Amino acid sequence: MEESKLSVREQGKKIYDIYFRDSFDDLTEALSDAGLLNRKVCIVTESNVAPLYLKELYDLLGPVCTKVTTFSFSAGEAHKQLKTVEHLYEQLIRNHFDRKDLIVALGGGVAGDMAGFAAATYLRGIDFIQIPTTLLSQVDSSIGGKTGVDFIQYKNMIGAFHQPKLVYINVNTLKSLPKREYLSGMAEVVKHGLIKDQEYYRWIRDHKKQILSKDPDTMLEMIRKSCDIKRRVVEEDPKEQGERALLNFGHTLGHAVETLMDFSLLHGECVAAGCRLALKLSRNRRMLSEKETEEACALFDAFSLDQRFDRLTPERIIETTKSDKKMAGGHIRFILLKRIGEACIDLTVSDKEMMEVLEEELR
Numbered sequence: 001m002e003e004s005k006l007s008v009r010e011q012g013k014k015i016y017d018i019y020f021r022d023s024f025d026d027l028t029e030a031l032s033d034a035g036l037l038n039r040k041v042c043i044v045t046e047s048n049v050a051p052l053y054l055k056e057l058y059d060l061l062g063p064v065c066t067k068v069t070t071f072s073f074s075a076g077e078a079h080k081q082l083k084t085v086e087h088l089y090e091q092l093i094r095n096h097f098d099r100k101d102l103i104v105a106l107g108g109g110v111a112g113d114m115a116g117f118a119a120a121t122y123l124r125g126i127d128f129i130q131i132p133t134t135l136l137s138q139v140d141s142s143i144g145g146k147t148g149v150d151f152i153q154y155k156n157m158i159g160a161f162h163q164p165k166l167v168y169i170n171v172n173t174l175k176s177l178p179k180r181e182y183l184s185g186m187a188e189v190v191k192h193g194l195i196k197d198q199e200y201y202r203w204i205r206d207h208k209k210q211i212l213s214k215d216p217d218t219m220l221e222m223i224r225k226s227c228d229i230k231r232r233v234v235e236e237d238p239k240e241q242g243e244r245a246l247l248n249f250g251h252t253l254g255h256a257v258e259t260l261m262d263f264s265l266l267h268g269e270c271v272a273a274g275c276r277l278a279l280k281l282s283r284n285r286r287m288l289s290e291k292e293t294e295e296a297c298a299l300f301d302a303f304s305l306d307q308r309f310d311r312l313t314p315e316r317i318i319e320t321t322k323s324d325k326k327m328a329g330g331h332i333r334f335i336l337l338k339r340i341g342e343a344c345i346d347l348t349v350s351d352k353e354m355m356e357v358l359e360e361e362l363r
C-alpha cells in the first residue's frame with residue numbers, strides 16, 4: 001500500500017502534516033518529526049474506541065512521553081457537551097498538565113472536536129494531535145482545526161479554531177468500524193466531489209463497489225483525495241470568512257434534521273439528507289438538471305444514505321434551521337451547486353423554496 005503524507009500550510013508556512021498509513025507503526029517518528037516527544041500526554045477517547053486501540057497507543061506513547069494518562073467518555077453525540085470537557089479539565093489539572101503538554105484525540109468526530117476544544121481552551125491553549133478512527137473524522141473533522149461542543153440541542157454552538165500539530169490516519173482502523181458508521185462518512189466524501197471536483201465525483205461513482213467492500217487501496221486513495229480537497233479549502237480560508245463555508249454544503253438543513261431527530265441518526269446520514277435537499281434547491285434554481293440531481297441523489301442511496309425523517313414537518317425543519325448558527329445578517333446561509341463540482345454561497349433561499357424541496361423529500 002502506498003504510504004504518504006500531506007502538509008497543511010497557512011500563508012506558505014507548514015502548520016502540520018497529515019499522515020496516511022495502514023498501521024500505527026511510525027506514530028512515534030511522526031511525533032518526533034512534529035517536535036512532540038518527551039511531553040506529558042493525555043489520550044482522550046470514547047467507550048467504543050478504547051477497547052480497540054487505547055492499549056496499543058498507550059504502549060507506543062509510554063517510552064517517548066514523560067507520562068501517559070487516559071480520559072475515556074461514553075460514546076455518542078449526546079456526550080459532546082461542556083460537562084464532559086469539564087471532567088477532562090479536572091483530570092488535566094489533577095495531573096498538573098501545563099502549556100508544554102499534549103492532548104491526543106483518539107476516535108471519531110466527537111472525540112476529535114471535544115479533545116480539540118479542551119486543548120484550545122485549557123490554559124488558553126495547549127498542543128493536540130488528531131488520530132481519527134472513523135471515515136468521517138479521517139476525511140473531514142480531523143482537518144482544519146474546527147473544535148467544539150454542542151450546547152443544549154444546538155450543534156457545535158460553542159467552539160474555537162485550534163489547529164492540530166499532527167493528523168495521523170491509520171486506514172486499518174476502518175476495518176473495525178461498523179458498516180453504518182463507515183457509510184455515514186461517505187456523505188462527506190460525496191460532498192467533496194460535489195462542491196469542488198467533478199472528476200473526483202465521477203471517480204467515486206466508478207468505485208462504488210470497491211468503496212462498499214472497503215478495498216484498502218481504494219479507501220486510501222479516496223481518503224487522500226478527500227483530505228487534499230479539504231486541505232486546499234482550509235488553507236485558503238482557515239477561519240471561514242468565505243470559501244470555507246462551501247464545506248457546509250448539506251449542513252444547513254442537515255444540522256436541523258440531526259437536532260430534530262434527537263441525534264438518533266448519524267451526522268453523515270443527516271448531512272446526506274441536507275445534501276439531497278440542497279441538490280434539489282439547486283435544480284429548482286435551474287443550476288442543475290433533473291438528471292444530474294437524480295444521479296447525485298442515487299449516489300447517496302448507493303451508500304445507504306437514504307434515511308427517512310418523515311416524522312418531521314417542513315415547518316419544524318425550517319424553524320430549526322433559523323436557530324442554527326448559519327445565519328448571516330438575518331438570512332440563512334445556504335450552499336448551493338452552480339454545477340457538479342462547483343458550489344456557491346447563497347443568502348436568498350426563501351421559505352417557499354425550502355418548503356417545496358422539503359415537501360418533495362418528505363412525500
Ligand SMILES: O=C(O)C(=O)C[C@@H](O)[C@H](O)[C@H](O)COP(=O)(O)O
Binds near residue numbers: 140146155156247248
Ligand atoms: O471544516 C469545516 O469548515 C466544515 O464545515 C466541515 C463540516 O463538514 C463539518 O461537519 C463541520 O464540523 C461543520 O461545522 P459547523 O461550523 O457547521 O458546525
